[in-house]
Amino acid sequence: MITEVLWWIVAAGVVGASAGVVLSRSVVHAAIFLILSLAGVGAIYLFLTVEFIALVQFLIYGGAVTVLILLALMLTRMGASGRPEPLTGAQAPFGALVAAALMATLIGVAVATAWPGDLGGSPTAISIERIGAALFQNYGAPFIIMAALLLVAFVGAIVIARQEDGD
Amino acid sequence: MTFGEAFFGMSWLDAIIRIVIVVLLMTVVVVYLTYGERKVIARFQMRLGPTRTGPAGLLQGVADALKLLCKEDVRPRNADRWVFEFAPYLTFIPVFLVLAALPFARDWGVRNLALGMFFVFAVLGLNIVGVLMAGLGSGNKYALLGGVRAAAQMISYEIPLVVALLAVAMLAGTLDLNAIAAMQESRPFVLVQPLAFVIFLTAVLSELHRAPFDIPVAESEIVGGYFVEYSGIRWSMFQLAEYAALWAFSIFGAVVFLGGWQFPFGDDWGWWWQLILTLVKSLLLILLIFWVRATLPRLRMDQLMSFCWKALIEVSFALLLVNGLFLYFGWSEIILAVVNWAGAAAFLGAIYLRAIRKPAVENLVGAYKHAGVSPP
Amino acid sequence: MVPLENYLVLSAILFALGVYGVLSRRNAVLVLMSVELMLNAVSLNFVAFAAHLDPDRATGIVFAVFVIAVAAAEVGLALAIVIRLFRNRSSANVDEAATLRW
Incomplete structure (x- = not known):
């Protein structure tokens, strides 16, 4: 019983925070709503009894991705002289x-x-051992390709964002 | 215990009592950590530190807390109101969640999770969010700079931290902090994995913004960094979070590397001995961190980042690879320990040699020529 | 207990919000955030299916891990592009980066 009540509260929070991301009038507020929304989805994973994915969600999304976004916000923010831009288009x-x-x-x-x-109603708990076996045995090749993809993206991001002498 | 059980299948009263005990312990520890830091640093600098408030200055922390509570709570006019006001509390929540997962004695913590170690570093990653919110919400250039510095530093140093801990988790074969502590009955992991311990300590110094990695809060450069605009109770929330994180990381390090409640005699002498062991080991780590602060000068931003990306990450991945080889071929732990000690000695030696080398002082121009030092 | 349909509906709402964000926002960082919302909805779907329909093989979990990894790579690259764009045009507005349309 208490699980359902908690689920509805968390789900409402996730939907509200996501609406905040797409509707808010400040980029910083949108980013903070995004953090709330991603953390809320992580909490939903807990209801599905896959704590591994929930923790991955907190680590990658809550930690790394939102920090990257906030960092980009800090780097691309207009100063006092910049003109305010409308965040939502006419479309x-x-x-x-x-x-x-x-x-x-x-x-x-x-x-x-x-x-x-x-x-x-009740999902079966998926243990981390089973996830590990699936990830490294059944899906070993995609996993390695994924690693290569991450490496390439990493190098590409550095090349694109690097400040050259002429800039 | 899995995560779902910890959240939904537990008796709430039991959890609340445990949380209250841990929070009370944390408050006392934090108040005396501020006092202890001032005392220790003062002794390193041949001063006395606080002596006047109470016997030997023991009530200094209480006096500071009272003063902070009475101070005016200022909010700058161009601050982003909600972001500014919630940021201090958001920095505190992750630290508190970490404390809830740490074992203080055999099977005694708020909750003992099967994925405890993963939980600790997943939640600590969220720590940055509050710092960034403080930087963005203050409406102050220095706060913004401090936030950017903190974010860049913390996401960089999280990688070697996690990889070094994974190397230990590989040997332990589990992520359960209680099981990891119980495994170290005959030898703590620091004897087997000294290199991982060195990497862990360095990354922790950086994650906590302690010297020599304290550039996000550098007073002499950006007047205090991301909490420059905070005062009164909110500022003290930042301090509380910082010292609580220091303590939480020390207990975490004590459990993973120094044997936690188990080494030595943990099982034989009862829970009070286990609790004392955990606390004393964590205090030793904290003393080490204070010592580093008293000894080393602050790094520059580019030195900090290049140290992480060009030295720490490579060494930690090499460590992971070596551990994997040893586990795959089933070689003995003694050989692994010897290899690791050699690696740690080589790593520290390389840092030392790099630090004492003489800079090139030929062909200098301008002020550098006058001072006889090489430009950065 | 919470049935599978609840998760699917939640995921559909998140996905639709993300689509709205991508279509209506002009700031590149905000577009990226909306894409993140959509990816999250997809991985929520995968995990819900894995836990409810096929817990023995954990395929959906593996897919969710891949989605998260791809999202991380995508954010890194996209933000690099945004920073580049900002450096060239001192604006992160996607409507202004329309040189290729001519």
């Missing part, structure tokens, strides 16, 4: 229309489909 109503249609479709599909093999 926003159409975007809202598309998003609403998409949401209706997705929710309709999610609710109407009878998912095969649904175990019912």
Whole structure:
């Protein structure tokens, strides 16, 4: 019982924070709402009893990704002389229309489909040993490719952002 | 205990009592850490430190806390109100969560998690968020600079920290902090993995913004960094978080590297001995950190970053690789320990040689020529 | 207990909010944040399916790990591009970076 109440509270928090990300009028506030939203999704993973993914979420999203975003905000913020720019374009109503249609479709599909093999209410705990076995045995090759991808992205980011003498 | 059980399947009353005990202990420790730091640093500098408030100045921490509570709480007009006001509390929450996962004696902590070590560094990563919010919300250039410096430094040093701890976790074969402590009955891991310990200590100094890595809060450069605009109770929240993090990291290091409650005689002498062992070991680590602060000068920003990316990360990955080889081939732990000691000696020796080398003083121009030092 | 549909609906709402953000925002960093929301919704979906439908193989969990790794790589690269853009045009507005349209 208490689990359901907590779930609804956390889910409402996640939705509210995500709405804050796309609606807020300050970039800094949007970033902070994003942190809240990502942490909330991490808490939702706890309800699914996969604490490994929840901790990965906190570590990668809560720590690294949002910090990168905040750092970029600090580096790209207009000073006192800069002109204030509108954060939302004139196309926003159409975007809202598309998003609403998409949401209706997705929710309709999610609710109407009878998912095969649904175990019912309580999810089964997936131990970290099983995740490790799946990651390194069944999906070993994609894992290594992923490592290479990260390395390439890392080098690429340095090359793109590096300050050259002419800049 | 898995994470879900810890959150949903527990008796709440038991958890609340444990949390209250840990928080009370933390408050006392933090108050006396501020006093202890002033005393220790003063002794290193041949001063006396606080002596007037109470016997030997023992009530100095209480007096400071009272003074901070009575001070006016100032908020700059161009500060971002909510960001500014919530930032200090957000820096404190992760530290508190970490304290909830640490074992103080056999099977005694607020909660003993199966993924305890992973939990500790996942949650500590969130620490940066509060610092960045303080930097962005203060509406002050110095605070912003301090926030940028802190963010760059903390995400960089988190990598060697995590990798060095993973090397130990590989040997232990578990992430459960209690099991890791129990495993060190005959020898603490610092004897087997001294190199990992060195990397861990360096990265912790940086994560805590302690000297010589204290450039985000450097008074002489950016007048206090990200908390320059804070005063009164909010400023003291930052201080509380900082010292609580110092203590939490020390207990964490004591559990992982120094044997925690287990080494020596942990099982034989009962829980009070285990508690004393944990606290004494953590205080030894804290003393070491104070000692480093009293000894080493502050690094420059570029030196700090290049030390992390060009030295620490490579060494920590090499350590991970060596540990993997030893585990794969099943070589004996003594050989591993010898290799590790050699690695630690070589690493520290290289740093020392780099530090004492004479800078080139030929072909200098301008003020550098006059002073006879090489430009940075 | 919380049924699977709840997670799916939550994920659909998050995804739609992300789509709205991507379509309507003009600041590049904000667009990136909305993309993060969408990726998060997807990995929430994967994990929910893995825990509810197929806990024995943990495929969805592995997918979620990959999604998070790709998201990290993507954020690093995209922010590098944003910083570059800002340095060239002193604005992080995506509408102004339209030279290729001519």
